[in-house]
Amino acid sequence: MEANEADGIISFIARSIGAQENAVRLLTSLFLGYPFAFFHRQFLHGKAAILQHLYFISVGLWICYFNFGFAVIHSLANILLIYVLLVTVGGTQLSVGLALIGNMSYLLYGYLLPKDTDNYDISWTTPHCVLTLRLTSLVFDIYDGRRKQNNAKLSAEQESTALDKVPSLIEILGQTYYFGGFMVGPQFSMRRYLDFVNGEFSDKITGGPPASVKPGLSRLVLGLCYTLLFQILSVYTPDSYLTDPEFLNSTLLYKLLYILIWGRVFLFKYNGCWLITEGACLVTGLSYNGKDKNGNDLWDGCANIIPYYCEVGDTGQKLIQGFNINTNLWMAKYVFKRLKFLGNKDLSQLCTLLFLAVWHGTNSGYFINFCLEFLIIKCEREVGSVVDLNPTLHAIHTSKLTYPIIWFIKRCCILIGLGYALIGFALLDFDKWLTVYNGTYWLPFIIYLTVPIWKVPLKVIFPPVKSRQNGEQNHNTDKQSKTE
Structure with missing residues (x-):
């Protein structure tokens, strides 16, 4: 399918459901996580880590380009800056301070660029929010790993994500552009990602992909329900009504009841997006989180809701x-x-x-x-x-x-x-x-x-x-x- 044809389909869908084109693109990207996840299960699970990294990088870059065009350069530039920081002063307090300042400055630069509207716009800064935290935590985890080597006492939480060496550039790119978490999250550590590509979350009996398809698809269904509810109910609870003279001139009780209902509907879109993308993480197996007290697998490692x-x-x-x-x-x-x-x-x-x-x-x-x-x-x-x-x-x-x-x-x-x-x-x-x-x-x-x-x-x-x-x-x- 050519780019113009894809743009035409996206525009048609957006007009049909009364949504913004960039929102339809984002939601389409989340749904595409499922065929990408099943492809990984079928052909790449258990294969060499380098192949999986390259797959996640290529798919993630395409998703970024599909949504934001050549603005993909921003995520690449930020990743390269952090990689240079890590190979020069990684593991030091200076690296942590520079990472915090550098990552947040890049994100704020994106926020301060001229916007098309006064409302929230889905732009390259949307996934860059996720990227900012992911790269910052990577620097922190390497700092914790250096502290551990120097016999500093870490909390159990810090121990679980501390890294004893700087990951390679291709590993950082693979974690960043992993399609299940690039656009809207969830956050997950480099330790989790490396364990995942190295087969630590495989089925312990067969050695094949984990039995995570059913829980993954259940999150997809639940995410679809939230998304449909938002699309239907938001027609009756628009944000714009909050500043409408009819609302402002109504009784206080009416205003509070409207705010109650509007607030719940407003969050449905976030619930839907997070559940849909979590389902893709589940299908690949990234969400494995050990076992419960009864020995059942836990699949909440990437749960965002x-x-x-x-x-x-x-x-x-x-x-x-x-x-x-x-x-x-x-x-x-x-x-x-x-x-x-x-x-x-x-x-x-x-x-x-x-x-x-x-x-x-x-x-x-x-x-x-x-x-x-x-x-x-x-x-x-x-x-x-x-x-x-x-x-x-x-x-x-x-x-x-x-x-x-x-x-x-x-x-x-x-x-x-x-x-x-x-x-x-x-x-x-x-x-x-x-x-x-x-x-x-x-x-x-x-x-x-x-x-x-x-x-x-x-x-x-x-x-x-x-x-x-x-x-x-x-x-x-x-x-x-x-x-x-």
């Missing part, structure tokens, strides 16, 4: 744990935990969210989104400590009789809160999200910012009881919170 948490989670912490998992784990491992020297958990989290906002882009909407996310999590911890330490509140919260009602109330509140945060993420422009926030009287911000005030009478009415049992329970809660 836990649908159960997304659909029934009643706290911001649960929803965050189930959404964009690998990016959140990356931020925790390479930013949050590395800021331990600050000596303040809230400050470390705030710096991490600031980094996350800049990584997404320079628009003010990203910053207001993650600012509110920080306040939501902090509010949950503050109120949660009061509930956990008071026997009456704790009993009501855990009672089988009252739990469904409490769950429904909490679920609605958190969906409104996170939906409110997503307004900035979706509208991006300062004037747009400010108009919506003014129209809703900044209500969630007022609630979350005044927690220190209304927490005082709450503790007076429901004072903490420092019994042995409750003390142990609070200790366990703090321990779990630190883990998360």
Whole structure:
């Protein structure tokens, strides 16, 4: 099929479903991951690593060109810069600092280029977000490997990804352009990729490809469901309606209910994309993650979403744990935990969210989104400590009789809160999200910012009881919170 014919088909599909051409191209690239994955299973699994690297490089470069044309040069240039850095000063603190500055600077350069619209555009910076984190973590992992050689104590998490030598350029290119993770993620370490191409995830009995087709196709089906739901429901919940005079002049209750529903629909497109690309990773076998306690294979090594948490989670912490998992784990491992020297958990989290906002882009909407996310999590911890330490509140919260009602109330509140945060993420422009926030009287911000005030009478009415049992329970809660 010639390029003009392919462009014509993409344009026809985009017009037919009312979508942008670049979005159709991206989704087409994700679907193409399945024939590419089955080809790898059939002809390249268990073959020499060099053949697999070359396959992933050629396919990934084609996908990049199919979506962004000659802008493929940006990913190649960034990879070469990091490779030169690694072979010259790799394994040092200097390499880590230069990688962070260099990778983020290149990404920000892309963000600052003129855009066609004020809305989010799918451009070469879309996969470059993924590339930025992947190359940065590679430098960190080699630094950890050098520390390990010098008898420094690493965490179990750092041990699992530390590298004792700089990978070859072809290995770095193969990991980068692996079709299952190039466009929208997920993040996965070089250690995982090398284990994969070296056959570590093969079927232990036959030595052939792992039994991962069924779980892979199940993720494809689920991803399709999310994608179809978004395409259907987004017609009735457009982003533009948030700034429409009809919405702004409606009642506050109506606005909050719309934000709740709109926020859920808005995230469906991300859920769909991540599930579809995860399925391709599963088919190849990259997602292997050991065995559970019953000896069954685990296939969640590249999972970027836990649908159960997304659909029934009643706290911001649960929803965050189930959404964009690998990016959140990356931020925790390479930013949050590395800021331990600050000596303040809230400050470390705030710096991490600031980094996350800049990584997404320079628009003010990203910053207001993650600012509110920080306040939501902090509010949950503050109120949660009061509930956990008071026997009456704790009993009501855990009672089988009252739990469904409490769950429904909490679920609605958190969906409104996170939906409110997503307004900035979706509208991006300062004037747009400010108009919506003014129209809703900044209500969630007022609630979350005044927690220190209304927490005082709450503790007076429901004072903490420092019994042995409750003390142990609070200790366990703090321990779990630190883990998360």
